[in-house]
Amino acid sequence: MKTINLKKLAIPLLVLISTLLTSCFEHDTPFTNQPSRQPEKALNGIWKDEKLLNYYSFQKIDQHHLRIIISKFSLNNPETITNQEVIEAFVHTLDGTNILVSQKISRGDGEIYDLKKWGYFPYEFVDDGEQLNLSVIGVETNAKTEAVRQALPNLKEKAPSIILRKTNLQRLPSRVPEHDEREHSLRAKEAKLKQLEKKLSEHEQQVKALQVEPNLKILNEECTFISWEKDGEEVKGVEISFNLKNNACKRAVKILAKLTCSEGEWEKKIEYTFKENETVAFSAKFDEPSDKVSEVEYQVTIRNL
Structure with a gap:
């Protein structure tokens, strides 16, 4: 999983609203x-x-x-x-x-x-x-x-x-109170267990992807904040773009691009059939994150169909 700090990107379309509420109590007068x-x-x-x-x-x-x-x-x-x-x-x-x-x-x-x-x-x-x-x-x-x-x-x-x-x-x-302490302790253990299970699942998926795709290579990865037209309207969001090079014979693959930030987690799926020794440019656009987001994590996984 790679982390990108959007605040550090020199992209004019990224607008950070610093005047929005950063604390629950911020007003000098009601x-x-x-x-x-x-x-x-x-x-x-x-x-x-x-x-x-x-x-x-x-x-x-x-x-x-x-x-x-x-x-x-x-x-x-x-x-x-x-x-x-x-x-x-x-x-x-x-x-x-x-x-x-x-x-x-x-x-x-x-x-x-x-x-x-x-x-x-x-x-x-x-x-x-x-x-x-x-x-x-x-x-x-x-x-x-x-x-x-x-x-x-x-x-x-x-x-x-x-x-x-x-x-x-x-x-x-x-x-x-003791009963509240027990309840919160159990919740904390369950949350930690779910987090470990998630990390294990992601690790297994990555290992599996590496095992079945030794002849696929990801090139020129980028994660940027952009704007584009959707249903006739301009929207803003995050784009994960990359080139995928197939160093083998014809094959069909499923590409999973995942974006994670403080506002949530989203996935985009792409299916494509490669020709022999073909290089193709792919991108996954996410309009779910707002322009308040300062940091995102992304991951690209490829599997054979």
């Missing part, structure tokens, strides 16, 4: 100072993160404001809080979406880059109020209400950024 409703009573209590060893306490400050305290743990040290953050928030409803307009008040790790900054978190209850789904609105720093409104429809197509489950705890834990 898009609104006005609560539009009281927070639901169902928010109050202790919640736990579905993916991380984080616990959230939602407490009512007054009629419209909440204090949210987040205690963070690690699986390596479940007996000690690694960081604790305090957030104050109110609810503003925009186009039918409830948003926690939130300000970072303090954090225990000594970092100050997002203190007193604001962030916007649309939320919804599911599973009869036992689960709280939180999303993050990514807009330009100090964006106005209209920019926030325009960002809302995109969130419906994405999975929640944070999934919280209601607990029976009366207060934030000083250490990870």
